[in-house]
Amino acid sequence: MSTKMVVKKQTGSKNRPMRIYKRFHWTQRIEHAVLLITFSMLAITGLPQKFSTSGWAQALIGFLGGIETTRLIHHIFAIVIMLLAVYHIFDVGYQIFVRRTPLNMLPGIQDIKDAWQAFIYNLGFSKKRPQMGRFTFEEKAEYWALIWGIVIMGITGFMMWNPITTARLLPGEIIPASKAAHGGEALLAVMAIVVWHMYGVHLKRFNKAMFTGKQTEDEMLHEHPLELADIKAGITDRSLDPKTLRRRKTVYYPIAGVLAGAMLFGIYGFIGGEKTAITTVLPISNPIPIYVPQTPTPIPTSETSTILAGSLSWDASIGAIFQSRCSLCHGAKLATNGLSFATYADAMHGANDGPVIIPGDAANSKLMVIQSAGGHPGQLNAGELTAIENWINAGALEK
Amino acid sequence: MRRIKNNHRLKFVILVFGLGLVIFAVGGLVSPVGASSVPVPVQNPVLAQNISPDNTACLTCHSQPGLTKTLPSGEILSLTIDSSHFSESAHKDIACTDCHTDIGSFPHPDLKAQTIRDFSMQMYPICQKCHQDQFNKTLDSVHMKAVEAGNTNAAICTDCHNPHSQPVITDSSGALLPAARLSIPEICARCHSAIYNAYIQSVHGAALTQQGNTDVPTCIDCHGVHNIADPTTTAFRLQSPLLCAKCHTNPAIMDKYGISTQVLNTYVADFHGTTVTLFEKQSPDQPTNKPVCFDCHGVHDIKRVDDPVYGLQMKQNLLLVCQRCHPSANLNFPDAWMSHYIPSPTHDSIVYFVNLFYKFFIPAVIGSMGIYVISDIVRRLINRRKGVNHA
Numbered sequence: 001m002s003t004k005m006v007v008k009k010q011t012g013s014k015n016r017p018m019r020i021y022k023r024f025h026w027t028q029r030i031e032h033a034v035l036l037i038t039f040s041m042l043a044i045t046g047l048p049q050k051f052s053t054s055g056w057a058q059a060l061i062g063f064l065g066g067i068e069t070t071r072l073i074h075h076i077f078a079i080v081i082m083l084l085a086v087y088h089i090f091d092v093g094y095q096i097f098v099r100r101t102p103l104n105m106l107p108g109i110q111d112i113k114d115a116w117q118a119f120i121y122n123l124g125f126s127k128k129r130p131q132m133g134r135f136t137f138e139e140k141a142e143y144w145a146l147i148w149g150i151v152i153m154g155i156t157g158f159m160m161w162n163p164i165t166t167a168r169l170l171p172g173e174i175i176p177a178s179k180a181a182h183g184g185e186a187l188l189a190v191m192a193i194v195v196w197h198m199y200g201v202h203l204k205r206f207n208k209a210m211f212t213g214k215q216t217e218d219e220m221l222h223e224h225p226l227e228l229a230d231i232k233a234g235i236t237d238r239s240l241d242p243k244t245l246r247r248r249k250t251v252y253y254p255i256a257g258v259l260a261g262a263m264l265f266g267i268y269g270f271i272g273g274e275k276t277a278i279t280t281v282l283p284i285s286n287p288i289p290i291y292v293p294q295t296p297t298p299i300p301t302s303e304t305s306t307i308l309a310g311s312l313s314w315d316a317s318i319g320a321i322f323q324s325r326c327s328l329c330h331g332a333k334l335a336t337n338g339l340s341f342a343t344y345a346d347a348m349h350g351a352n353d354g355p356v357i358i359p360g361d362a363a364n365s366k367l368m369v370i371q372s373a374g375g376h377p378g379q380l381n382a383g384e385l386t387a388i389e390n391w392i393n394a395g396a397l398e399k
Numbered sequence: 400m401r402r403i404k405n406n407h408r409l410k411f412v413i414l415v416f417g418l419g420l421v422i423f424a425v426g427g428l429v430s431p432v433g434a435s436s437v438p439v440p441v442q443n444p445v446l447a448q449n450i451s452p453d454n455t456a457c458l459t460c461h462s463q464p465g466l467t468k469t470l471p472s473g474e475i476l477s478l479t480i481d482s483s484h485f486s487e488s489a490h491k492d493i494a495c496t497d498c499h500t501d502i503g504s505f506p507h508p509d510l511k512a513q514t515i516r517d518f519s520m521q522m523y524p525i526c527q528k529c530h531q532d533q534f535n536k537t538l539d540s541v542h543m544k545a546v547e548a549g550n551t552n553a554a555i556c557t558d559c560h561n562p563h564s565q566p567v568i569t570d571s572s573g574a575l576l577p578a579a580r581l582s583i584p585e586i587c588a589r590c591h592s593a594i595y596n597a598y599i600q601s602v603h604g605a606a607l608t609q610q611g612n613t614d615v616p617t618c619i620d621c622h623g624v625h626n627i628a629d630p631t632t633t634a635f636r637l638q639s640p641l642l643c644a645k646c647h648t649n650p651a652i653m654d655k656y657g658i659s660t661q662v663l664n665t666y667v668a669d670f671h672g673t674t675v676t677l678f679e680k681q682s683p684d685q686p687t688n689k690p691v692c693f694d695c696h697g698v699h700d701i702k703r704v705d706d707p708v709y710g711l712q713m714k715q716n717l718l719l720v721c722q723r724c725h726p727s728a729n730l731n732f733p734d735a736w737m738s739h740y741i742p743s744p745t746h747d748s749i750v751y752f753v754n755l756f757y758k759f760f761i762p763a764v765i766g767s768m769g770i771y772v773i774s775d776i777v778r779r780l781i782n783r784r785k786g787v788n789h790a
Binding site: 172293 | 467468505552591592593597667673674676677678680685686690694724727729731732734735736737742747749750753754756757761764765771772775778779
């Protein structure tokens with residue numbers, strides 16, 4: 001991570017050749033670009049989930065293809081950021097153990113002093129700004145905030161992604177607590193990016209170093225004067241002899257490889273470690289058959305006629321059948337078609353168009369013909385019909 | 400002049416008299432024709448008091464018990480109308496022939512129906528003559544879709560509303576009378592008796608049938624009345640939380656029973672509810688396996704949460720419910736769901752304190768950053784004006 005001086009004859013602001021200093025290695029710039037995209041995508045897919053009841057969030061979720069797709073995208077970029085974290089650990093390890101770069105990103109008391117100095121300078125209580133080295137207190141604050149954020153998001157994300165496993169080890173309540181922390185931390189991270197990062201490297205002065213990898217001497221003088229002094233004094237040159245480098249690498253790579261493998265396995269467990277829920281739509285519990293009709297109420301039938309076999313005469317039984325079943329339409333008050341069954345004589349007289357009962361010949365009696373066909377209003381039931389048939393065949397007697 | 404005037408008066412009297420005669424004659428000519436085909440009404444003292452004369456003629460025969468017709472299928476169709484029920488029914492002032500339009504004369508034309516069900520199927524469209532709105536609603540119902548698919552068991556108007564005995568069930572404003580609410584489940588039970596048996600044992604059904612409590616939902620409060628939707632669709636499932644919420648977010652009902660009205664909020668705030676809500680809004684026909692109210696609380700057999708046997712307040716019971724979707728969940732797992740509670744120092748305190756932490760932590764961090772940034776902006780502006788290098 002050492003800064004190399006690159007002298008280039010460029011025209012500077014004061015018409016003098018300007019020295020260009022290399023600030024970031026190309027791998028670091030790619031790392032930043034991946035983080036930039038990943039962080040943005042996580043925010044775009046995550047925040048609408050946190051605020052899912054509001055209109056803008058629902059519009060965004062709809063735009064992303066629905067909540068399931070939004071979650072899927074969020075999970076994919078969660079995997080990307082985890083892989084990025086593993087790479088970063090591997091890379092930092094390389095800087096520390098192989099290149100033996102000074103741990104100039106570590107925060108210290110000096111950073112607090114610098115921050116305070118910068119603040120009182122801004123307020124006008126001090127005439128001089130703090131002189132800072134390779135990483136300013138602003139940069140360190142941002143870096144460690146990011147580390148803090150990734151750790152919190154990773155742990156709480158794991159708990160939400162693997163609630164069954166989490167509940168085996170911890171009380172279940174930790175899962176909604178994780179969700180609360182994940183959301184709170186997300187909001188903090190996005191707001192910090194907007195306030196701190198946007199101002200610090202875009203608004204204050206558009207700092208292109210993370211994209212070009214280079215800074216001018218003016219910029220170095222302004223932002224990292226102590227580092228510039230070190231470069232000029234030649235104490236940052238940490239070129240190693242190839243032999244030492246090779247020896248350190250042969251130790252570092254296997255160890256880091258095993259560790260990275262373990263971490264990748266951890267990520268695999270994170271992603272696919274548990275089968276949280278069934279994937280099908282839950283069937284209705286305790287399903288009840290839908291169509292189970294009640295037994296219909298029986299149709300009320302007429303009072304059963306009591307027909308005694310030995311008393312087949314008008315007076316004994318037959319007259320009563322006619323009285324109860326026919327006399328409404330064929331009775332004394334209303335003799336439809338001239339037919340009345342009010343008395344034996346009326347019955348034998350028949351209708352306007354002739355008699356309906358032929359004694360001794362039920363088969364040809366019109367009464368039987370009509371009633372046997374069925375469908376006559378006041379239809380006689382089978383028992384009644386049989387009784388009348390027998391009565392006619394027996395001579396249709398009155399007594 | 401007087402004579403003439405008298406003459407006019409005389410002419411007028413003759414004219415009126417003559418006209419009367421003509422009307423009388425025509426009436427006399429017409430009425431015997433009618434009399435030959437329609438039986439002359441017989442005064443029935445029981446019937447005549449309550450029922451309009453039109454129907455007396457019909458009820459003379461049709462109030463007789465045992466009046467039946469054997470249909471070609473062999474089924475016996477009862478033709479008896481209980482006149483005491485009819486005279487108290489909503490239709491008491493409707494003439495029989497308003498619905499039975501083809502039975503104006505005697506002997507009656509033959510029924511075209513092969514079965515009793517056939518006869519009902521032929522008759523029910525007549526209801527739309529007066530009940531157009533309700534009839535149109537039924538056209539979209541699950542019952543009518545089943546009828547169209549050939550299922551003649553599916554309910555038609557007359558299965559729920561016996562036209563000869565249907566009492567008035569609404570007040571003047573059209574609201575359902577409390578007594579009518581009490582009888583609704585019994586009507587649905589005619590075809591859905593198994594569901595009815597489950598319902599009457601549920602917290603809602605027991606309150607309705609045992610205590611006469613009309614705060615609780617009857618069948619129609621969830622399923623609708625005439626436009627009863629298919630409850631097995633995804634759309635119905637996704638909408639169902641709002642259905643429950645209709646009563647369960649209403650303090651006027653819930654406060655009486657000490658039930659929280661935060662049940663919808665807390666559900667929607669949770670992973671399951673968020674998903675279901677968004678599906679309902681954005682893809683109402685796309686299924687999701689995230690649970691809705693009835694997946695945990697039951698469909699028709701909904702129990703109190705403090706039910707001594709089935710209550711979800713008992714963690715073991717809740718676990719069984721969780722395990723239907725999360726088969727490998729252990730006894731800690733149900734606590735991942737906050738049971739419709741809003742986190743507080745006494746309930747779900749970890750969640751409460753996490754929220755509390757961020758409530759102060761976010762403003763503290765962002766506020767400090769903001770103060771520094773503003774101080775920096777101001778200093779830069781001052782320096783620029785003074786022409787001093789910001790270094």
